[in-house]
Amino acid sequence: MSKKILSALFGAGLAALTMSPAAFAADETLSDFHTEMGGCESCHDEGSPSADGAYEFEQCQSCHGGLDEMNDVHKPHDGNLMCADCHAPHDMNVGQEPTCDSCHDDDRTAASVLK
Template sequence: MFKKLLVAVFGIGIAFGAAASIADNHADMGGCESCHADGEPSQDMVHELQQCHDCHGELADMGEPHVHHDGMLECTDCHAPHDQEAATDAEAACESCH
């Protein structure tokens, strides 16, 4: 049942965001700099992941399914900001652990 709930939650998010990638939506708000320092990706992605937390909060504060993954996953383990097709494969991402 939990797996079906996860897929449903991801599916809802995908349905609303299917027209544009996460990166496109964020770039519309403030350019590449809204996620990347000086508009360029960092080597270790630490800056980008901190940007996720600064804007969206910590996983523990975000509700289902995020709260259960706090301390175990990073945003990019489930979300693929520049690759909408990869981001829509939520069930495969969940099955790697569940």
């Protein structure tokens, strides 16, 4: 293969990586990712956390939908938990998922519960 073709392929691959949000998101917290879309106000009223998290929960649902509308893992938690109870936005990275054993100590997994 000629050097020009190899260089073009390498450049195209590099361009695809830099354009992909997933290329950098893995090292970015959920809060940093959301801040890029509109500052702290994208989640917090006037940029400050609410005392009970209700405002932030409504903000999550306005973009991602309600727990009752999501996959089966979310539905049993509807009415019992808010998004930040499992998805700690200031501590978790983009793409990182909580596990059942974060709260449940009976060895359950999403696969075992959703049979």
